Amino acid sequence: MMYVRRVGPYVVHTRQPTYRLLRLCLMVFILVISIVLSVKLLKHTPELTWDNLMDFPNGGLDNRVKSFFGETPSVxxxxxxxxxxxxxxxxxxxxxxxxxxxxxxxxxxxxxxxxxxxxxxxxxxxxxxxxxxxxxxxxxxxxxxxxxxxxxxxxxxxxxxxxxxxxxxxxxxxxxxxxxxxxxxxxxxxxxxxxxxxxxxxxxxxxxxxxxxxxxxxxxxxxxxxxxxxxxxxxxxxxxxxxxxxxxxxxxx
Known part of the structure; x- marks a missing residue:
């Protein structure tokens, strides 16, 4: 957002300072949420591979195919x-x-x-x-x-x-x-x-x-x-x- 302030014969364009602060806060918030979700995902799926993904819902041709190929190979x-x-x-x-x-x-x-x-x-x-x-x-x-x-x-x-x-x-x-x-x-x-x-x-x-x-x-x-x-x-x-x-x-x- 911009507003215009006249100083003598000149026009000065000044950016509203609160806009930049809000945008910075939003970016920091999104970054924190992303890190938290990533940590949780890695904690529950220590080896994220195609084999693991086959075990997720609607991830394969057949429930038994998904369950078999969804074994966690780290065990x-x-x-x-x-x-x-x-x-x-x-x-x-x-x-x-x-x-x-x-x-x-x-x-x-x-x-x-x-x-x-x-x-x-x-x-x-x-x-x-x-x-x-x-x-x-x-x-x-x-x-x-x-x-x-x-x-x-x-x-x-x-x-x-x-x-x-x-x-x-x-x-x-x-x-x-x-x-x-x-x-x-x-x-x-x-x-x-x-x-x-x-x-x-x-x-x-x-x-x-x-x-x-x-x-x-x-x-x-x-x-x-x-x-x-x-x-x-x-x-x-x-x-x-x-x-x-x-x-x-x-x-x-």
Whole structure:
């Protein structure tokens, strides 16, 4: 705001001093509010990433997709609540795990074990077909991860990988898109020996998640399977995403 004051033959334009003071106060107020909100946001979301944002309302394709990809990756193998997204810590000498199959051919699978993302998410490799992670059943140490394309790939790398699994190993598998077209009888037999009861039924674009092992007597294999059926599929040509989570006992020597 301006007002005019006449001094002799001259006209002097003077800015009203209260305007500048009010504007300065407003800017300081906005800055303080911004700092307070930022501190609160960082306090409640210590690692603000796309994975975290997927957990916010209306942030994803499906509630289960959002909840799985919304895990807080800063929680590791400390036994704290929230490890791999579990609501309770696992008992002593147990590993936490969470597995999700792919959702259609858009969202990839994800394997979390002992508080670490082994496959999937925004940083860990995955692929169409069978996604498999192998870990030491006693220490939880990662041995290998790999994906095997069962539509346009070759079944030989999968068979070689299955034959190389050592006694005392845990095996975690998540399907994506099509896990079965190139899956021959030899591969099915080897997966069945790890504890799968559904591998003989697995077909084109079925959804499947599995936790088994080799030479682990105290392990009860875990598995979920849903058949591809266009009449009831959630994603048109693909069935719904499957999710499985829980606690796996350490191998007993």
């Amino acid at each position: 590791r193998a400390s036994g704290s609540v929230g490890q791999c997204g579990l609501p309770q810590p696992c008992p002593e000498k147990h590993f936490a795990f969470k597995i999700a199959s792919g959702a259609a051919n858009v969202v990839g699978p994800k394997i979390c074990f002992n508080g670490e993302i082994l496959m999937g998410g925004m940083t860990k490799a995955w692929g169409p077909g069978i996604n498999m992670a192998i870990v030491n059943g006693l220490t939880g140490e990662l041995i290998s991860t790999d994906s095997f394309d069962m539509w346009s790939g070759d079944d030989k790398p999968l068979i070689e990988n299955l034959l190389s699994i050592e006694n005392g190993s845990l095996v975690l598998i998540a399907s994506c898109d099509d896990p079965a077209t190139k899956l021959n009888n030899e591969a099915r037999t080897l997966i069945g020996q790890l504890g799968s009861s559904q591998i003989s039924h697995l077909a084109f674009r079925d959804s499947w998640v599995f936790v088994g092992g080799k030479g682990i007597n105290n392990l009860k294999p875990l598995e979920k399977y849903i058949k591809n059926d266009k009449s009831v599929n959630k994603y048109g040509d693909w069935p719904e995403m499957l999710e499985m989570k829980g606690c796996i006992p350490h191998r007993q020597d």
